[in-house]
Amino acid sequence: MDIDFAALTEHQRYKLMASLIVPRPIALVTTLGPDGVVNAAPFSMFNMLGEEPPIVMISVNRLENGVLKDTAANIVRTGEFVVHLPDEDTAEQMHRCGDRHPPHVSELDVVGFTALPSNAVKPPRIAEAPVAFECTLWEKLETTSRQIFIGQVRWMHARDELIDTETWRVRLQNYYPIGRFGASFYVKTRERYSLAAQGATRSTSIDEI
DSSP: OOGGGGOOOOOHHHHHHHHOSSBOOOOEEEEOTTTEEEEEEEEEEEEEEEETTTTEEEEEOOOOTTTOOOOHHHHHHHHHEEEOOBBGGGGGHHTTTTOOOOOTTTTTHHHHEEEEEOOSSSSOOEEOEEEEEEEEEEEEESSSSSSEEEOOOOOOOEOOGETTTTTEEEEEEOBBBBBOOOOEEEEOOOOOOOOOOOOOOOOOOSSSS
């Protein structure tokens, strides 16, 4: 099957790409509104881009009338945001943060998340999230349909049992993030396996990487 993307509508391209490029990691992003209200919203067009500098990317679509979503408007204004990685325990609350609310209503209050002070930025982090990256804006890109924010990680928070700080390995046996699988569908990450590197006599242990 050959498909000419130039012959498709924007919505058709989105549906194909968002349904095929899966699973995607999810960024649950907190920002501060102009009145100090904490906004929280999930975005699955998100990933790590590099480690020097340590940068991540989130892509935020514009609304139908071209107006920026609260997250995008807040990042443009403040240059700060916090990216959280949701897991099985926080999945339902994360998904509900995607519901539309007036700017003066905090999604944290609606879904029952707890805000904690950040170390390097003003937007707070979510206590229930297993991982949080405090970010400052590194670069901003604009397309016809989206605002793309590249953030530099300034500080990281993680549950105590997730990281061995002597070896700087992540204990995967304590980490169960979820991925986006299109629309309202998500996937769990419990079925894990390792492929041995070429020439290796055994595969890598999956418990710690």
